[in-house]
Amino acid sequence: MSIDGPRGAVVLAGGRSTRMGRDKATLPWGPAGGTLLGHVVRVLLDVVDDVVVVARSGQPLPELPADVRFAYDDVEDEGPLRGLLAGLRATRASSVYASGCDTPWLRRAFVEALFDAQPDDGIAIAASEGFAHPLAAVYPADAVDDVASLLAAGRRRPIDLLERRTTVRVDEAVLRTVDPELASLDNLNDATAFEAAHTRHVLPDVRIELFERARQLAGRPHGWVSGATARAALAAAVRRWPALAPSVIASDGTPARTYGVSLGGRTFVRDLDAPLADGDALVLVDALSGG
Amino acid sequence: MTTPGTTPRGGWHGRRRLVDLTTGATHDEPIALETLRAFVGGVGLGARLLLEHAPEGVDPLAPEAPVIVALSPLVGTPLTTSAKLAVVAKSPLTRGITDALASDRFAIELKHAGLDALVVQGAAPRWSVLVVDGPTTRLEDAQDLVGLSALDAEQRLRDRHGEGFRFFGIGVAGEHRVPYATISGDGRHAGRGGLGAVFGAKRLKGILARGDAATPLFDRERVVALAKDLSRRSLGEATAKYRTLGTVANVALLDRLGALPTRNFREGSFESASDVSGEAFHAEPAPKVRKHCAACTIGCEHLFADKQGRRVRLEYEGIFALGPLCGVSDRDVILAAAAACDDLGLDVISAGGTIAFAMECREQGLLPDAPTFGDGQGLLDLLPRIARRADPLGDLLAAGSREAARRIGPPAQRFACHVKGLELPGYEPRALQAMALGLAVGARGADHNRSGAYEVDLSAASDRLTADAGKAVAAVRTEDKAALLDSLIVCKFLRAAFDDLEQEAAAMLEAVTGEPFTPDELAEAAARIVTTKRMFNLREGLTAADDTLPDRFLEEPLEGGSVAGARLTREGLGAMVAAYYAARGWDEAGRVPPARARALGLSDLPQHPYPWASA
Structure with a gap:
């Protein structure tokens, strides 16, 4: 499963935001001066190598990280499949995660x-309550021809693309192992939702960094989980990568006897139940790492 | 429960063989059971015998300086990883005690010759091999072996003498008395402190051993049961890292923690760490081979193919010292340099550390002929020149960083990263401040195999960026565990397989030797061994002033990496050292008060005018 090669993302920001009444791409979010689009892009840059923002020609966009690239709808107002086409043409990745720009809790x-x-060569798409979510899905970059042919045939529904490729629907139960609140699927469509969003708190995203034997067992050097504390984050890590239990982490999130947990590669965590902040990194360290 | 004996009933033979290379005379002497019980074997027994046989103040390269090969009661038993030996001598690099371990069937053959230790003094009139053939010992001419690597010499000798003999000897660097030359057998090196130079000074190319006096086992059935259990655990998760990746896996982790020494310890992180990580070496398409030491079930040694298709042994220390420390990011260069060190018989840590020193001197305009940081070809060119002292630069760097700095002049001394003359291993002291203490107080100098204090740093037990005196007790504990493991001798890579080292060690020793041991006795034996090494160093003129780190670590903040800016102060290190002395029962000047010596049963040591005896 999963395609080897660089991972990318396509963020569709060219919608008219009619119900919101103002451009979603420039909605303020996060720290002073931050925007919703900037937040989504920064989240994605933590997990992919290449981010393409698809916009309307001439659309005002907020300041974004320097390594973000841009693509433009060649035909405007044709919906997300047209935006996906522009993004797939521009990406340098082997496969891309497609997202809207209005998902503050991605x-x-x-x-x-x-x-x-x-x-x-296929598609993985989030599915919940019987619906598939085309803007919460991973597409192979070479699906660009399929998208183009669909649009040429006048078919604009992204869901039609699923007929063209092997598709895995990742259901709610699986998604909740990594996002217990399924917050990633919640987007902001109108001003009321936007105002209410400011009072919602979701579990912090925590980066788990793995070395030596732990890296071998998990089959990856790092990955993300959601967790309010180190113990919760480590328990979530075991749910994502079960091979870590019990030799590295117990299922309740307690590190094994010789393991320590470093916060950001600096100090070691003494209180596993202390709160973490969004974006914190936990480095799992075997104290017997000598030799 | 066994009862104490009066002579060895298992494990030990109770015998050392003394060899005078000058005259060729040899004779056996008993070792009292009481001494064997007190010092166990390996490093402990070797340290005890060194104090007895080394004349006070002896020049390490003088004929009368002894070199001791010390075995342990577990050698030749079915207990996994027990085919080890310790070599102990006064170091030509530090002028204090040095002890180094190696794993080799040579240890078993020497043990089967009926010995617990071989004490070699004198100097042969011409290049020789010492042949220990059971109860007999003789010198053989080795002129034809001069210039060969230890491996090639071993092959030639086995062709000549048959497969029954095993060899332990030196390469070119030892012949040229490079004070960081190694001794090796079957490709495994007793690496640190220049023991190869001691052999070279005696014109001893190596020792060939064969024997048929099997190690006596007091309770064979119990030993076999313990061995089976230990072997089972040695194949479990506790050693999985070593079996599947080897120590090369340390590179990425230590870099992430800002503890990977880079460009002569200026920085704690290497921008090309991912290119020289263990994972990067394992990802190379050329086939890798895993190798086991004699009598070992773990198989930690991973051999990687170099450009010529040769299999090269590579460990974390080799990568660190020949890679990031010298600013070298080319995996082929690191492999070639590691292979060259093995062939020439050079300690990779001291070789890399000394060349990194030279590179910084070049950068500062102090050594114009030295290569620059990152010059892999320059590094490769230097290694044989050092080993053969082939030219002025090679000869200068063959002295090690401390002595080379002395010869260059005071401005160079800041760049010599050593403790007591021994170049630092790959653990950045400012990022690992319990380890900073372990490195500073180590009897053989800056060393990661005699102090595992980094275990404290890599845990929540203390803040690794703070030099608090509370680290001293933990540092003592890891040093004592190492002393026990090195005297049993079993491999440190087993340490996570033991739930209670002293308890299990007592059970193993009791089954093998028939002597009753308690965990407390073994904990005390470890403290005795560390203190014995201290007493040797004090006798040879080392003082508390030697228990420190170079100015770089105490005056400059660490650059780069996750803990950039980390500082270790002179006062902080001094407080930790003082607490360490107190935890050891030594006085404020790091001397061993007579009462402490008595408590550890060290009053029977030879009657030198003990300068360490406090009033």
Whole structure:
């Protein structure tokens, strides 16, 4: 499962935001001066190598990280499949996560889980309550021809693309192992939702960094989980990578006898139940790392 | 429960063989059971015998300086990883005690010759091999072996003498008395402190051993049961890292923690760490081979193919010292340099550390002929020149960083990263401040195999960026565990397989030797062994002033990496050292008060005018 090669993301920001009444791409979010689009892009840059923002020609966009690239709808107002076409043409990645720009609670682990579920040459798409979510899905970059042919045939529904490729629907139960609140699927469509969003708190995203034997067991050097504390984050790590138990982490999130947990590669965590902040990194360290 | 004996009933033979290379005379002497019980074997027994046989103040390269090969009661038993030996001598690099371990069937053959230790003094009139053939010992001419690597010499000798003999000897660097030359057998090196130079000074190319006096086992059935259990655990998760990756896996982790020494310890993180990580070496398409030491079930040694298709042994220390420490990011260069060190018989840590020193001197305009940081070809060119002292630069660097700095002049001394003359291993002291203490107080100098204090740093037990005196007790504990493991001798890579080292060690020793041991006795034996080494160093003129780190670590903040800016102060290190002395029962000047010596049963040591005896 999952395609080897660089991972990318396509963020569709060219919608008219009619119900919101103002451009979603420039909605303020996060720290002073931050925007919703900037937040989504930064979340994605933590888990992919290449981010393409698709916009309307001439659309005002907020300041974004220097390594973000841009693509433009060649035909405007044709919906997300047209935007996906522009993004797939521009990407340098082997496969891309497609997202709207209005998902303030997009979880990094959620994105990773969809990449992990991607079948060879196929699509992995989030599914909940019987619906598939085309803007919470991973597509192979070479699906660009399929998208173009669909649009040429006048078919604009992204869901039609699923007929063209092997598709894995990642269901709610699986998604909740990485995003217990399924917050990644919640987007903001109107001003009321936007105002209410400011009072919602979701579990912090925590980066788990693995070395030596732990890296071997998990089959990856790092990954993201959601967890309010180190213990919760480590328990979530075991749920994502069960091979870590019990030799590295017990299922309740307690590190094994010789393991310590470093916060950001600096100090070691003494209180596993102390709160973590969004974006914190926990480095799992075997104290017997000598030799 | 066994009862104490009066002579060895298992494990030990109770015998040392003394060899005078000058005259060729040899004779056996008993070792009292009481001494064997007190010092166990290996490093402990070797340290005890060194104090007895080394004349006070002896020049390490003088004929009368002894070199001791010490075995342990477990050698030749079915207990996994027990085919080890310790070599102990006064170091030509530090002028204090040095002890180094190696794993080799040579240890078993020497043990089967009926010995617990071989004490070699004198100097042969011409290049020789010492042949220990059971009860007999003789010198053989080795002129034809001069210039060969230890491996090639071993092959030639086995062709000549048959497969029954095993060899332990030196390469070119030892012949040229490079004070960081190694001794090796079957490709495994007794690496640190220049023991190869001691052999070279005696014109001893190596020792060939064969024997048929099997190690006596007091309770064979119990030993076999313990061995089976230990072997089972040695194949479990506790050693999985070593079996599947080897120590090369340390590179990425230590880099992430800002503890990977880079460009002569200026920085704690290497920008090309991912290119030289263990994972990067394992990802190379050329086939890798895993190798086991004699009588070992773990198989930690991973051999990687170099450009010529040769299999090269590579460990973390080799990568660190020949890679990031010298600013070298080319995996082929690191492999070639590691292979060259093995062939020439150079300690990779001291070789890399000394060349990194030279590179910084070049950068500072102090050594114009030295290569620059990152010059892999320059590094490769230097290694044989050092080993053969082939030219002025090679000869200068063959002295090690401390002595080379002395010869260059005071401005160079800041760049010599050593403790007591021994170049630092790959653990950045400012990022690992319990380890900073372990490195500073180590009897053989800066060393990661005699102090595992980094275990404290890599845990929540203390803040690794703070030099608090509370680290001293933990540092003592890891040093004592190492002393016990090195005297049993079993491999340190087993340490996570033991739930209670002293308890299990007592059970193993009791089954093998028939002597009753308690965990407390073994904990005390470890403290005795560490203190014995201290007493040797004090006798040879080392003082508390030697228990420190170079100015770089005490005056400059660490650059780069996750803990950039980390500082270790002179006062902080001094407080930790003082607490360490107190935890050891030594006085404020790091001397061993007579009462402490008595408590550890060390009053019977030879009657030198003990300068360490406090009033």
